[in-house]
Amino acid sequence: MRLPIVAGNWKLNGSRESVRLLASEITDKSFSDVEVIVCPVALHVPDVASVVAGSSVKLGAQNAAFEEGGAFTGEVASSMLAEYGCTHVIVGHSERRSLFGDTNESCAQRHQAVLNAGLTPVFCVGESLEEREAGETLSVVTGQLDAVFEHVGNAAFDQAVIAYEPVWAIGTGKTASPDQAQEVHAAIRNMLHARSPEASDSVRILYGGSVNAGNADELFAKPDIDGGLIGGASLKSADFFAICDAAAKQYSQA
Numbered sequence: 001m002r003l004p005i006v007a008g009n010w011k012l013n014g015s016r017e018s019v020r021l022l023a024s025e026i027t028d029k030s031f032s033d034v035e036v037i038v039c040p041v042a043l044h045v046p047d048v049a050s051v052v053a054g055s056s057v058k059l060g061a062q063n064a065a066f067e068e069g070g071a072f073t074g075e076v077a078s079s080m081l082a083e084y085g086c087t088h089v090i091v092g093h094s095e096r097r098s099l100f101g102d103t104n105e106s107c108a109q110r111h112q113a114v115l116n117a118g119l120t121p122v123f124c125v126g127e128s129l130e131e132r133e134a135g136e137t138l139s140v141v142t143g144q145l146d147a148v149f150e151h152v153g154n155a156a157f158d159q160a161v162i163a164y165e166p167v168w169a170i171g172t173g174k175t176a177s178p179d180q181a182q183e184v185h186a187a188i189r190n191m192l193h194a195r196s197p198e199a200s201d202s203v204r205i206l207y208g209g210s211v212n213a214g215n216a217d218e219l220f221a222k223p224d225i226d227g228g229l230i231g232g233a234s235l236k237s238a239d240f241f242a243i244c245d246a247a248a249k250q251y252s253q254a
């Protein structure tokens, strides 16, 4: 069984004081049977790094540049994030794709840059409501993954995490049903198998989209759902802990 991951995407929230407090509440709890990652805004990374240092909680960033340096105003390079203790970087979140112009190709370049710096991409895929209703979910997700395979090669996800996040479920309170999510997760694992049979069994595929303390259990009970990427519910430690516990329970009972 794969060790589950619960990653908190704090998005553009918090102050220096509030993120330090949230991070210290999280590091005060001892986690077993689940890998926990917190992803503050880049500017808060040094503060959060100093709080999580020495704990089992890992640090992630929400985005990284597709180049290592140069004339890229406003970007942050993966190697810089690594210097401050980040181990993971979210790549291709739907908010980056829909609001900031990220394309399948630029996400693939970012993924490569993250890997080049020795960090682990948490690569996000997912369809819009229109695409789901048009029956295009699997072709959209395949296209998003294929762009990375084309750029990086068949080993693109061997050292990565994938997050399936249906766009219509992010921040909306509408969650994919466990069966809907499992169907896509299993299809993703099949796609991986065709490219890298060894990795397809070990890659963690997280579900994201309005996961909360009430629905985490039944989502994480599905065989191809290896934890969650959590937005809103990661901002309150009690909710976040309940989600971490739900993931850990699946692992310890397996």
Ligand code: PEP
Pocket (backbone or CB within 6 Å): 009, 165, 169, 170, 171, 172, 173, 208, 209, 210, 211, 229, 230, 231, 232, 233
């Ligand atoms: C996200 O932003 O990755 C996310 C899943 O958000 P939420 O949990 O709020 O839907």
